[in-house]
Amino acid sequence: MALLSDDIVQNVKEMLADMPREGTLTVFTDDQDCEYCEQILQLVDEVAATTDRVRVEKFEIHKNADEAAAMNISRAPAIAITGEEDYGLRFYGIPSGYEFSTLLHGIHAASQGTSDLDGQVKDFLDGLSKPVDFKVFVTPTCPYCPRAAVLAMEMAIESKLVHANVIESAEFPELASQYNVMGVPLSVINDTERVEGAAPPQMIVDAVRKAIAT
Amino acid sequence: MFDFKLTPETPKKEHKSDLYDVIIIGGGPAGLTTAISTARDGMETLVLDRESTGGLAATTDIIENYPGFPEGINGMDLMDRFRRQAERFGTEITEFEEVSEVRPIKEGLIEVETDTEQVYRGKTVVIATGSRPKKLNIPGEDEYYGKGVSYCATCDGPLFRGKDVIIIGAGNSGLQEGLPVLDYANKVTFLEFLPSSRAEQILQDRVKAHAKSTLLFNQRVVEIEGEQTVTGVVSIDRETGERQVFPADGVFIYVGYSPYTAFVKDLVDLNQWDYIKTDQHMRTKIPGLYAIGDVRADNPAQMTVSVGDGTKAALDIREFIQEL
Known part of the structure; x- marks a missing residue:
């Protein structure tokens, strides 16, 4: 069963439609002790399916310790949100509820490489x-x-x-x-x-x- | 089990109008209801909110007395629906801008200035700023705010998993917001000033039925104690005079609400508790300036009434603008 409702999927499509460059969600899970890792993997796939601009990479934190270290990630579940470069955006846990917006904003901002800050x-x-x-x-x-x-x-x-x-x-x-x-x-x-x-x-x-x- | 929300922490919109038909200050149930009606009517509608839209309703775990949702609905979900309905008809929404001043210029023109020094111009303005939780004003309340003292159980409740929690106030808000905390916490003690709870019976029954809950009445809480963080609450039994310390890791305060009206206090008539007086069409004494929802005098702070307020204002606004 899908995590995102049809309405939300439609909204996400609109929000991510003007991403100027590709973005990547690199997900680190933990095979040994992780309550929501399965759902996080499903969630990033569902987000990536709304646009051709978001790629997903999946790693297990112990089996892929080098990748985790390279991204400075020491606990799972974690999502590294990157654009053309790694700006250091990390989300630890499942971005559900209001935090789903934070994830989307991160994806969009990393793709733009600029912010709305004054x-x-x-x-x-x-x-x-x-x-x-x-x-x-x-x-x-x-x-x-x-x-x-x-x-x-x-x-x-x-x-x-x-x-x-x-x-x-x-x-x-x-x-x-x-x-x-x-x-x-x-x-x-x-x-x-x-x-x-x-x-x-x-x-x-x-x-x-x-x-x-x- | 999971839900996923979209909020304006996504790319920002540009302001599109020099003169809105309606500027609504506050995006809670009342304000968004007006927006749904006025935007659907083709009026250019702007909603300004000092925080995220949804108001206090969005921080309510379950709303069970709003018609159309026989199983009840999460407050955030319901307010998300209000918002999307308003946006569907073209309502523009700007969040995290707090209105600092409302300036009537002439009939059909009111300026609204925000803390970011933005000035918006509207033919009509609707004050739907709602209310905020009242403070107890006791020692320790400010000192331990964010260190165990909170006014938002929906936000901070999950942080007290397996801990002991005190909820001060056993009215509708205290019990309603305390119920989900019972799912996380080790023990929840409700301390009520009055000799009995004025909350809806169904809420009282649920709390009493919960093995982790204790309800105590006639309790005058006089201090919140702590070291680095909250360690307990000092309360005096109003009947016996006995002073007791209730150990706790977290304290949620639900002792009523006060309206957000300071920014218009010299502009409109307020009642003795600072709520805005209106006529039955939600008009204040300033033409084109309305007040609706919890901020209005005589509103019983019920969402269904606020929605009614919002609709009444929208109907009057339509006539007001037609006559300009």
């Missing part, structure tokens, strides 16, 4: 000299979460030094616990700065400034 934010990102690692914790039922996730992804598109990891908190309880996630969205920058809620770009820029100053 000039000031882009200028700041152009001037970065240190790596910036985003961990954006989300849940599928959180309507505010895609905003935080998409913002991190757009920043990653604009700077090679920025990596955006979106993490479905309920699927990775050990990570949620390690980072003390008790409300979503939560953006953790370089493991030091924390921004709760769907914050505007300038607030995230300020947090990035602090994170790289330490």
Whole structure:
């Protein structure tokens, strides 16, 4: 049985119709311990079937440890969203509920290689000299979460030094616990700065400034 | 088991009109209902929302008293349907823009300015901004917000799998939103200020029937305790005066709502609780400016009533614009 309804498939077709370049979803699953890996594989196939611009690659994280390491992926299930280049967009868990939008935005943005961020934010990102690692914790039922996730992804598109990891908190309880996630969205920058809620770009820029100053 | 949502975190639309027939501030049930009617009527319709569309209804786990869905429907699903219906007829929707000012210029022209300094111009404007959860204003509430204190059980409930949770407030919202938390949590204790719950009986019965739930009444919660994160809630029994600490990892607060009307408080008439007064056609005292849904005085905060408000406003807007 299909995961995506006919209505959603139609909408996805329209959204991905103007992708300027090909995008790739590289999925890492885990044969040993993975509740939703089967569904993730099905989901990416259903998304790829809506357009000829999205390719899918599938790897098992243990059997394909080299590929996982090359993409800096250490846990599964994970989806690396890439365009002509790897902008560092990663989604951990199944992008269901509101997070489906985050996945689609990631695909579209990676294909474009540009973002809708305003000039000031882009200028700041152009001037970065240190790596910036985003961990954006989300849940599928959180309507505010895609905003935080998409913002991190757009920043990653604009700077090679920025990596955006979106993490479905309920699927990775050990990570949620390690980072003390008790409300979503939560953006953790370089493991030091924390921004709760769907914050505007300038607030995230300020947090990035602090994170790289330490 | 899974559902998949589309939200505007997909490519953005360009604004297409210099002068909309209708600008609706707030994309909850009331606002989107007006949009469905006005857009279907051929009017250029813009919906502005400070967050994602759907309003509080979208954060409701299951809505069971909205006609047409005999098995009930997830709030996010229902609001997604409202939105798609509005968009089908050409409604333009802009999210994450908060309106900071409404300026009536002359009859048939009202300007709406947002926090991003965008100015939209409409022949009519509909205020459908709804309400937000009230705070308790007790020690620890702000300090532990995001560290165990939350106002959105739908969003944050999944984070408390196997944990102990307190829900403050056992009215309709507290019980309705607490029910799904019972599926995740180890134990859920509901603390209600009143001597009994005013929630619908069906909700009370479900909560009481759940093995993990405890309902306590006459509880005046005075403090949320924590270290790095929430560790418990301090409550005083209003009958006995006994002070008790309820250990908890998470606290969800559902003690009522207050309307989003600060941005128009000098423009329209408000009642003593800051809800907007209208006539039976949803008109405020400013011609072409309407108020509908939870933000309107005398609306009982029921979705079906908000939908009715939305329809009434749309009907009046049609006449108003024809007469311009």
